[in-house]
Structure formats: structure tokens, C-alpha cells
Amino acid sequence: MPDAWRTGDGDAAALLEARHADPFAVLGPHAASGGVAVRVLRPKADAVEAIFDDGRSLELTRRGDSALFEGLRAGASLPAPYRLRVHESGGQMDILDPYAFGPTLGPLDDHLLLEGTHQRLYERLGAHLLTHEGVEGVRFAVWAPNARRVSVVGAFNRWDGRVHAMRRRVDSGLWEIFLPGLGEGVAYKYEILGAQGELMPLKADPVGFAAELRPANASVVARLDGFEWTDAAWMEARGRKDHRRAPMSIYEVHAPSWKLHPDGRYWDWDRLAADLIPYVKDLGFTHIEFMPVMEHPLDASWGYQPIGLHAVTARMGPPLGLARLIDAAHAAGIGVILDWVPAHFPEDAHGLARFDGTALYEHPDPRRGYHPDWKTAIYDYGRKEVQAFLASNALFWMERFHADGLRVDAVSSMIHLDYSRGPGEWEPNEDGGNDNRDAVGFLRRTNAMLAEQAPGALMIAEEATDWTGVSAPVEEGGLGFGFKWNMGWMNDTLRYVQKDPLQRRGAHQLMNFGLLYAFNENFVLPLSHDEVVHGKGTILGRMPGDAGDDWRRFANLRVYYAFMWGHPGKKLIFMGQEFGQWREWSEERELDWWLLEYRNHKGVQSLIRALNRLHREIPALHAADTRSEGFAWIDADDADRSVLSWLRFDGEGGPPVAVLCNFTPIPRVDALIGLPRAGLWREVLNTDAEAYGGSGQGNLGLVTAVAKPAFGQPASAKVLLPPLATIYLVADAWETPDASPEEPHA
Numbered sequence: 202m203p204d205a206w207r208t209g210d211g212d213a214a215a216l217l218e219a220r221h222a223d224p225f226a227v228l229g230p231h232a233a234s235g236g237v238a239v240r241v242l243r244p245k246a247d248a249v250e251a252i253f254d255d256g257r258s259l260e261l262t263r264r265g266d267s268a269l270f271e272g273l274r275a276g277a278s279l280p281a282p283y284r285l286r287v288h289e290s291g292g293q294m295d296i297l298d299p300y301a302f303g304p305t306l307g308p309l310d311d312h313l314l315l316e317g318t319h320q321r322l323y324e325r326l327g328a329h330l331l332t333h334e335g336v337e338g339v340r341f342a343v344w345a346p347n348a349r350r351v352s353v354v355g356a357f358n359r360w361d362g363r364v365h366a367m368r369r370r371v372d373s374g375l376w377e378i379f380l381p382g383l384g385e386g387v388a389y390k391y392e393i394l395g396a397q398g399e400l401m402p403l404k405a406d407p408v409g410f411a412a413e414l415r416p417a418n419a420s421v422v423a424r425l426d427g428f429e430w431t432d433a434a435w436m437e438a439r440g441r442k443d444h445r446r447a448p449m450s451i452y453e454v455h456a457p458s459w460k461l462h463p464d465g466r467y468w469d470w471d472r473l474a475a476d477l478i479p480y481v482k483d484l485g486f487t488h489i490e491f492m493p494v495m496e497h498p499l500d501a502s503w504g505y506q507p508i509g510l511h512a513v514t515a516r517m518g519p520p521l522g523l524a525r526l527i528d529a530a531h532a533a534g535i536g537v538i539l540d541w542v543p544a545h546f547p548e549d550a551h552g553l554a555r556f557d558g559t560a561l562y563e564h565p566d567p568r569r570g571y572h573p574d575w576k577t578a579i580y581d582y583g584r585k586e587v588q589a590f591l592a593s594n595a596l597f598w599m600e601r602f603h604a605d606g607l608r609v610d611a612v613s614s615m616i617h618l619d620y621s622r623g624p625g626e627w628e629p630n631e632d633g634g635n636d637n638r639d640a641v642g643f644l645r646r647t648n649a650m651l652a653e654q655a656p657g658a659l660m661i662a663e664e665a666t667d668w669t670g671v672s673a674p675v676e677e678g679g680l681g682f683g684f685k686w687n688m689g690w691m692n693d694t695l696r697y698v699q700k701d702p703l704q705r706r707g708a709h710q711l712m713n714f715g716l717l718y719a720f721n722e723n724f725v726l727p728l729s730h731d732e733v734v735h736g737k738g739t740i741l742g743r744m745p746g747d748a749g750d751d752w753r754r755f756a757n758l759r760v761y762y763a764f765m766w767g768h769p770g771k772k773l774i775f776m777g778q779e780f781g782q783w784r785e786w787s788e789e790r791e792l793d794w795w796l797l798e799y800r801n802h803k804g805v806q807s808l809i810r811a812l813n814r815l816h817r818e819i820p821a822l823h824a825a826d827t828r829s830e831g832f833a834w835i836d837a838d839d840a841d842r843s844v845l846s847w848l849r850f851d852g853e854g855g856p857p858v859a860v861l862c863n864f865t866p867i868p869r870v871d872a873l874i875g876l877p878r879a880g881l882w883r884e885v886l887n888t889d890a891e892a893y894g895g896s897g898q899g900n901l902g903l904v905t906a907v908a909k910p911a912f913g914q915p916a917s918a919k920v921l922l923p924p925l926a927t928i929y930l931v932a933d934a935w936e937t938p939d940a941s942p943e944e945p946h947a
Contacts, residue, residue, distance in 0.1 A: 206233035206273050208240055208264065216242055217267050217363065220350055220394060224366040229300025230281055237277040241285060241298065244268040244361055248288040252295070253281060268363065297336060297381035299365060304377060305333055305340045311373035314344065317585025320650060322593040323511055323601070326375075327408030328422045330385060338381035339422055341367065341389070343406060344586060345557035346374020347396040353378060354403065355389035355419070362392035388419040390551070395558020402550035405508060407562075407590065412496040414515040418508070418551045421515075425601050428524050432531035432603060439536075439605060440656035444683060445723055448823040449771035450813050451538065452486040452779070453729055455503060456494060457516050459776055461791040470522025474529045482533050484779060484806070485813030489530060490538040490608055492730060494523060498549055500788055503730070504540065505610060506547040506577060510594045527603050536605035538659060539598055543591045544611035545577040554578050562587055568628050569637070572614065574621045582615070583639035592647040599655040606659025609682070613665050615640040616680075641680065648681030659683050661725060672723040687724040687770055690715040695732065698761045701745045702843060702865045702925070709840035712864075715768075716832065723827040724770040733775055733786045741781040741805075753866060755781065755801045756895065756925035759808055759888035760862060763927030766812040767849065767860035769826050780806040804894025811893075815886060815929065820851035821858045828852055835859065835875050835912050842867075844922065846874055848914075856935035858885075861920065862927045868898060869922035875914030876906045881933040882918065889923035898923040904930055 208216075208227060215221035216228070224242075231238050239251045241261060249270040251259040261270035274281060285296050306325060313319035326342045333340065341353045351369070352362035357380070367376040390403040405412065409420030457467045459477060481489055493504025496512040504514070513520035527537045546562070548554040553562040563578035564570030570579050581587050598604040614620040619627045619635045629635060648660050662680065664671050665688040673679025697711040733739045740761075746753035758781060766772060777792045780802045784793060796802040816822050825831020835846035843864040850857045857877055863869055876882065882904045889895030904918050911917035922928065 206231075206235070206238040206271075208269065208271055213264060213267070213269055216366075217269060219352070219363045219366065219392075220398070221366065222349055223369065225300055225368045229298055230279060230283070232279050233273060236273050236275040237279060237281045238271065238273050239283065239298075240269065240271040241300075242269050242363055243285075243287055244363060245289055245359070246270065246287050247290065250286040250288075251283045252286055253277075253283045258286075259283075297338075299378055299380050302334055302336075302379045302381070304368060304370075305331075305379055306342060306370060306375060306377050308372070311370055311375065314373050314375065314586055314589060317589045319589045320593055320596055320654060321600075322589055323408055323410075323597045327406055327410060327511065328389065328420065330422065330424050333379045333381075336381045338379055339383040339387070340377065340379045341406075342375060342377040343367075343391055343408070344373070344375055344590075345391070345393055345561070347559045347561065348374075348376070348393045348557040349396070349398060350394040351376040351557075352392040353380070353389055354392045355387055357383060357387060357389075360390075360392075360403075383422065385422055385424050387422045388413055388417075389422065390419050393557055395555075397558055399558055401555070401558055404556060405551045407509075407553060407556070408511050409509055410511055410513075411520050412509050412512045412515050415498050415500075418498060418549075420509070420512070423512075423520055425520060425524075428521055430524075430528055430603060432528055435531040435534075436603065436657075439658070442657050444657075444659060445827045446824045448487055448817040449725070449826075450486045450766075450816055451488045451490045451725070451771070451773040452481050452484070453490045453492070453773055453775045455492045455730065455776065455786070455788060457500075457514075458786075458788050458791055460794070467516050469518035470526045471518075473517065474526040478526070478530050478533050478535060481530075481535055484810050485817060486535070487813075487817070488536040488538055488605065490773065491540065493540045493542055493610075495542070498547065502547075503788055505542055506545075506575070507542055508547065508549060508552040510542075510591075511597055524602055531603070536659075537603075538606040538608055538661070539602075539604045540610055541595060541598070541607040542610045543580065543595075544609075544615050545572050545575060545579050547577050562590070566628070568622070568626065569618065572621070573626070579614075581639075582637065582643040588643050588646065591643070592650055595647055595651055596654055599651065599658050604658070606661060606683070608661040608663060608686075609644075610663050612644070612662045612671070612680075613668075615644070616664075616668060617666065644680050644682075645675045649675045652681070662686065663688075665689075669721075683723060684725045684771060685722045686727045686729075686773075687715070687719075687722075688727070689718075690724070690768075690770070691727055691729075691732070694761070694764070695740075695743065698757060698864075699743045699745065705843045705864055706840050709838075709843065712764075712845055713834075713837040716834070716837070719769050719832070720827060720829045725773050726765055726768060726770040727773045728765070728775060728778060729773060730775045730786060733778065733782075737785070739782050739785060740778045742783055742785075751801055752896075753925065755805065756866070756889070758805060759893055759895065760864060760925045760927045762805075762808060763812060763886060763888045763929070764845070764860075764862045766816055767822070767847075767858070767862075767927065767929060769832050769849070771823075771826060772816065774809070779809045801894045804892065808888060808893040811886060819858060819885075819931065820853070820855050821849040821931075824855075825850055825852035835861075835914065842869060844869060844872065848877065856932050859930040860927065861922055861930070863922040863925065866924040868924050871919040872922045873911055873917060873919055875910070875912030876916045876918055876930075876932075877914050878932060878935075879906045879908040879916040882906055882930040883933050884928055885931050886929035887923065887926060888928070889926035895926065896923065898926075899928065903933075 496509030
């Protein structure tokens with residue numbers, strides 16, 4: 202039959218109606234009886250020619266009045282390279298035919314995805330600029346196993362899903378296509394024909410590396426490779442560090458609102474780096490923690506309802522700006538932690554919800570797949586492909602952006618089936634338990650994988666329940682996190698300091714109770730963004746004191762901060778609280794930097810600088826944060842005077858630090874304390890110093906201890922505890938067995 206090479210009616214109709222399940226079986230070049238058949242679907246074209254590499258051309262015939270063109274190159278055989286010359290009303294253009302290219306993914310990708318062990322899905326999925334079969338272009342790949350058809354659409358094809366329908370990899374549900382000639386900066390989405398044949402809303406790429414600035418929401422082709430990192434020494438040293446024994450003082454930042462242009466526009470990453478890194482360095486913080494930098498549609502979510510887990514938000518410019526910031530932070534000796542949200546995702550139509558017409562990323566049972574508080578979807582942690590997607594995303598931020606760790610949001614909601622659910626609203630395990638074993642397994646596997654693939658990177662859990670072993674190693678039955686936020690400590694101590702000093706006597710246990718469990722986990726003490734929003738006030742704003750009594754309120758803040766820095770556990774404070782911001786934080790405005798023109802606010806900032814310096818330089822204040830031998834009470838029970846006192850040790854025989862806190866406005870003269878040795882003790886910190894905005898009362902820098910036992914210690918001293926103040930004492934000329942001759946200094 203002379204026309205046997207022509208497209209069958211069924212295939213033609215399916216292509217033209219954008220419902221063909223395998224367009225690569227029809228379109229492009231195909232061996233046919235008598236030569237090579239070329240078929241092209243090109244809406245808006247008036248005529249199409251195939252120009253072969255040998256110089257011969259073939260005018261393709263339009264099928265009726267449709268957008269399908271086809272022709273036979275008689276006597277030719279495959280391969281028969283060609284380009285297409287497309288004639289439209291606006292002129293003509295030469296393009297390469299995507300359907301003339303072979304696959305870019307392989308059977309191993311299928312296998313690892315289905316097995317849930319593909320650690321670097323971001324290297325295979327998403328939009329990648331590459332050279333394929335000698336041609337530059339973009340490979341698109343997406344997972345949609347239940348879809349009947351997937352197309353990539355954008356301005357390059359007039360958002361017409363008929364033009365670039367993708368190749369389905371049957372075994373895994375991956376879809377792929379290589380578009381020759383496409384470049385960086387192109388906006389795109391996926392058009393998906395769902396499981397029941399329904400046309401889904403256009404979807405952003407789950408593994409897209411960039412996105413349009415909201416309210417637009419398409420993904421954007423972006424290049425992440427080729428960045429020249431200069432932090433090899435930092436990364437190598439990080440891999441050898443035991444963070445439990447290292448100083449860690451974290452400055453939590455919402456990047457878009459730290460500072461703004463005068464007209465309210467966001468800074469870009471480079472402008473932020475130029476100011477933020479020197480500021481953090483000057484104040485002595487060891488780490489910056491960014492609230493989620495992943496793309497999110499709603500400013501007011503602060504990033505905690507992300508749509509693009511692999512895309513740096515467009516609010517602050519192209520994604521490599523963040524890489525430059527992190528590289529510069531490392532050069533300054535500062536680590537960068539990113540908040541990560543694998544607990545849930547918003548149900549915006551362009552996102553992951555019912556991605557291919559089914560509950561693909563979310564759990565199909567709303568008792569496990571829907572969050573009643575946040576009105577969001579919950580990932581299906583039991584599905585191996587979803588596990589691989591999330592775990593790979595965690596590694597993505599560590600490998601592609603050199604993030605030094607992730608703070609994992611809302612872990613409590615992940616590991617408890619009954620989180621925020623009443624009776625009948627959740628389904629227990631077969632044995633009646635409320636633990637989400639799929640989520641627990643996912644967290645353990647992910648933490649174990651990251652420990653192997655990203656040496657020295659931190660995994661920090663925001664977890665607020667009594668779950669045992671959050672920061673215990675996986676091999677010991679724990680979840681495998683490096684640290685856990687100590688939410689109990691935060692809630693108790695804030696309740697205490699909000700009270701009038703006259704009422705603190707009856708709440709004394711709020712300040713010492715935390716030491717009963719302080720070493721059950723590796724804790725971070727968090728004064729985070731959650732404590733300065735939603736009507737809670739700021740940390741300073743919570744401090745008691747009559748209107749106009751700024752001295753008392755600032756003194757309360759100072760004694761509390763020094764209490765925190767002297768307490769076992771790593772430190773975290775949200776931006777603005779380091780200088781005593783009065784107004785609650787809002788993502789809509791920058792911090793109130795003008796407050797630093799005033800003595801009290803400048804004094805708080807100076808105190809934070811001093812606390813961070815002591816935290817870094819005195820091993821006793823950080824080296825045994827997670828070990829019980831690093832702490833001993835002097836007096837935990839002086840509720841009548843609202844005084845707490847304790848000793849910190851480094852666990853290696855180095856100089857201890859005595860931390861003495863007076864939570865009343867009454868100076869305690871000749872207060873008796875116990876100390877581990879007689880002799881001179883230096884007062885290395887006094888929050889009542891005039892430099893910090895205090896009244897200037899103190900011990901003139903020195904305290905003399907005598908060999909008279911007190912409070913279970915072999916020596917004792919009488920000290921002045923200034924009003925609403927904390928002081929630190931360090932033994933002078935302490936001899937450290939087998940230590941370096943160079944003593945740490947304060």
C-alpha cells in the first residue's frame with residue numbers, strides 16, 4: 202500500500218485531541234515501508250518542511266485541515282537527521298524536532314525511584330540544561346504514574362499541550378522529553394491528563410529549580426551547576442566537627458524582611474549578604490538559620506507552606522544568589538541552616554495536590570493525608586517514591602547549596618497519628634498505638650542517609666512532645682536527629698519571666714524543672730519567630746514593668762538572656778530580639794533598626810555580643826551542653842529570693858563557670874555561693890553593667906573564694922548579685938590537666 206506510512210485515524214485523532222498515551226510512537230522520524238516517515242504536530246503552522254542534513258528537503262503534507270503534518274523520505278533509512286522549517290503567518294523558523302531524540306533517562310532511574318532509594322532525584326527530574334546527542338537544550342522529567350498524558354507547556358509552544366507531549370517510562374511512571382534549543386530563564390508548567398481522563402490545572406514542576414515571582418507561579422528553567430565554591434576548607438572541617446561539643450549560637454532570620462529598600466522592595470541575596478554576614482559576624486553568632494527559602498505562594502505563610510521544595514524563592518532574585526550568600530558566610534566562619542518543611546504542603550491548584558488526578562504525594566486517607574489546623578495536605582510517608590522525593594530534596598540543599606543543616610519543621614505532627622485530632626478523627630495502628638510508623642521510618646532513613654552523604658551537616662527537629670530519642674542515633678532506636686528544639690524549656694522560662702518579680706517565688710520550678718531532662722536529648726534553646734507573633738508580643742514586650750519603667754523591663758530581658766546563654770543547650774534567637782524590638786514581627790516590614798539609636802537597645806545588642814563571645818571562647822559554656830557532667834547546681838531552690846545558681850564544666854577538666862541569676866529588683870548583698878575551689882574568680886559578665894544599660898552594680902571584676910564548704914562545694918564566696926541581673930564567674934589561673942598551655946580567655 203503506497204500510503205501505509207501515514208498516521209492511522211485513531212492515532213491522528215488522539216494526537217490532535219491531546220490524549221495520545223505514547224506520542225513518541227507516532228511523531229518524529231520512523232522507519233516505514235519505502236523510506237523514513239516524518240510526522241509533526243504543529244498548531245498555527247501554514248507549512249512544514251523537513252530539511253535533512255544531506256541538504257535534501259521534504260515538504261510535509263497537512264492531514265486535512267488539522268495541525269498534523271507528515272511525509273515520507275523515500276529510500277532513506279534511520280538515522281536520518283533533519284531540522285524542521287516551520288512557516289507561519291509571521292515568517293519562518295528552523296527548529297529541531299524533539300521527537301527525533303532518544304530518551305535521557307534509563308532503567309536504573311526507574312528502578313531506584315520505585316525502590317525509594319534514588320538519593321539524587323534532583324539530578325534526573327526537573328528541568329536540566331544539558332547537551333543530548335550533541336545538541337544543547339533542556340530535559341524535562343516528571344513523575345506522574347497515573348496520568349494518561351503529560352505535556353510541558355510554556356510561551357515557547359503557546360502553552361499548547363498538544364505540541365510537546367512527553368515520553369512515558371512505563372515501569373516507573375516517569376515522563377520525559379528533551380526540547381532542543383531551549384535555554385535558561387524559560388517559564389514552564391506541566392499539562393496533565395489525569396487518571397480519569399480529566400484535564401488537571403497546569404502544574405508547577407515538583408523538582409523545579411526556580412519559579413516566577415508570585416502571584417505568577419510557573420516554574421523557571423535555571424542553571425545551578427557551574428557555581429565556583431570557595432569553601433572547600435570549611436566543608437572539610439565541618440565533616441570532622443562534633444557539633445555537640447562545639448559552640449552553637451544561631452541567629453534566626455526571615456530573609457525578605459530583615460531589611461527592605463525604602464520603597465518596600467525586597468533586597469536581593471547579594472545585598473543581604475553584604476549587610477547580614479558582617480552583622481552576624483560582629484555579634485558573634487556561629488550560624489544563621491533562614492526561615493524557609495523555598496518557593497511559596499503566600500507571604501503570610503513565611504515559607505512554611507511551600508509549593509516548590511527545590512526552588513529558591515523568586516522574591517530575592519535568582520537561586521544562585523543564595524549560593525553566593527552561603528559561600529560568603531562560610532568565608533566569614535558562619536554556618537547556614539535552612540528550615541525544611543516535609544510535614545505538609547498547601548493544596549493550591551498548581552502544586553502537588555492530586556498531581557496526576559490521584560492522591561499521589563498526599564496520603565489518600567484524609568485521617569492521615571489532611572491537616573485540620575493548617576488546611577494542608579500531608580505527605581504519604583509510606584510511599585517509597587514520596588520518601589525518595591523528600592529525602593532527595595533534603596540532600597539537594599546540602600549538596601547544591603552547601604547548607605550546613607536543616608531545621609525540620611513540625612516533626613510532632615509527622616510522627617503522631619492523632620496530632621491535633623480528636624476521637625474518631627484518626628485511625629490507630631493495629632496495636633492501638635498513635636505513632637505514625639511510616640513517618641518515623643522516613644525520618645530515620647533520611648537522617649541516616651544524610652549523615653553518610655553530607656558529613657557534618659546538622660539535622661535539627663522542631664518536636665514538642667515527650668517522644669523518646671529524637672536526637673538519639675538511628676542504630677540505637679532514635680530518630681537520628683542531631684538536635685531537638687527544647688520547647689518545654691522555652692515555654693516554662695517565658696512563663697516565669699513574664700511574671701512580676703513579686704510573683705516569681707511561687708513559680709520557681711519553671712526555671713529549674715528543665716534540668717531534670719536537659720540531657721535526655723541534644724537540645725537547642727529556641728526563642729524563635731513563633732514567640733514574637735500572633736499577639737504574643739516580643740521577648741522584650743513580655744517583660745514585666747509599669748508603663749515608662751523601661752529600666753525594669755530591659756533588666757528583666759538582660760538577666761533572662763544571660764540565664765539562657767549560661768544554661769546547657771545550644772542557643773537560638775530570632776532577628777530583632779538581639780536589640781530588644783518592641784513591636785511584634787511582621788513579614789510586611791523590616792526590623793525597627795532605628796531603635797539602636799537608644800542606649801537600652803544598644804545595650805541589649807552589646808550584651809548579646811558579649812554572651813556570644815563568652816559562649817565561643819569558654820569551653821565550659823558549650824563543650825558539655827549535652828552531657829550531665831557539664832552541669833552542677835550550686836543552689837536550685839532559693840525560691841524566696843528568686844535566685845538560681847549553678848556551675849558549668851567543659852568535661853575535660855578546664856576552668857568552670859559559675860552562673861548566678863537574681864530575678865528580683867533587690868540587690869543581694871553578700872550572697873553566699875559554693876564554688877569548686879578557693880582563690881580568685883573573675884567576673885567575666887555582669888548584665889547590670891552600664892555598657893549594657895544597667896545600673897553599674899557588681900563585684901569590681903573579682904570575687905575571692907575561701908576554703909569553706911557551702912552548697913556541696915569545697916569552697917565558698919560572698920558576692921553581690923545586682924538587681925535583675927546575671928553574673929558569670931570564672932576561676933582565675935585554673936590549671937587544666939593535660940591541656941594546651943594557652944588558656945581560653947574571656
